[in-house]
Amino acid sequence: MRATAADRAQSINPTLISIAALLVPGAGHIWQGRAQKGMIFLIGIPLMFAVGLWLNGRLFPFELTQPLVALAALASFGNGVPYAVATALGLGKGIVTAATYEYGNTFVIVSGLLNMLVALDAYDIALGRK
Amino acid sequence: MASHLGLLVMFAVFVSVIFAALLRDEPKEQLRFGVRLLAGFVGAALVLSWLMYPLPL
Numbered sequence: 001m002r003a004t005a006a007d008r009a010q011s012i013n014p015t016l017i018s019i020a021a022l023l024v025p026g027a028g029h030i031w032q033g034r035a036q037k038g039m040i041f042l043i044g045i046p047l048m049f050a051v052g053l054w055l056n057g058r059l060f061p062f063e064l065t066q067p068l069v070a071l072a073a074l075a076s077f078g079n080g081v082p083y084a085v086a087t088a089l090g091l092g093k094g095i096v097t098a099a100t101y102e103y104g105n106t107f108v109i110v111s112g113l114l115n116m117l118v119a120l121d122a123y124d125i126a127l128g129r130k
Numbered sequence: 131m132a133s134h135l136g137l138l139v140m141f142a143v144f145v146s147v148i149f150a151a152l153l154r155d156e157p158k159e160q161l162r163f164g165v166r167l168l169a170g171f172v173g174a175a176l177v178l179s180w181l182m183y184p185l186p187l
Contacts, residue, residue, distance in 0.1 A: 036157065110144075
């Protein structure tokens, strides 16, 4: 009898799965055989992040002297690879005078937080809690 | 694309889709939950915005 993707994932370290999920949205679910959910996350979260950048949102720097900026940076860092790609391409400078600036920031920050929730869900699945 | 309502609805769509996929397993349940969530987000935003309409007094 062939092992299913979920069976194979059982033998993998849950921490490894959650790290993969954090780096690539939906990867943790796809790895554990939940392809439908994983594809929704794989498309939905980077798309929301991209819309945030398109709306002139900013990728905040880690400035510990400004706690709110540091928290925003931490949240947007939760996007994983899309965040790294956007940073490498020089996107996310943010145009403060743009009417959509705050909306863009909201999209970027919330997409990162949602991906953190998705990674936690993948961790729970790997532990057999769900 | 600077319509406040349009951006609000777009944001609500993204959050509803992700939460529906996260919290429900069956596609039918996901659709039903996602639509209810979206209606709740948009409805609550419209009610709150009308409540705040007379402010500041």
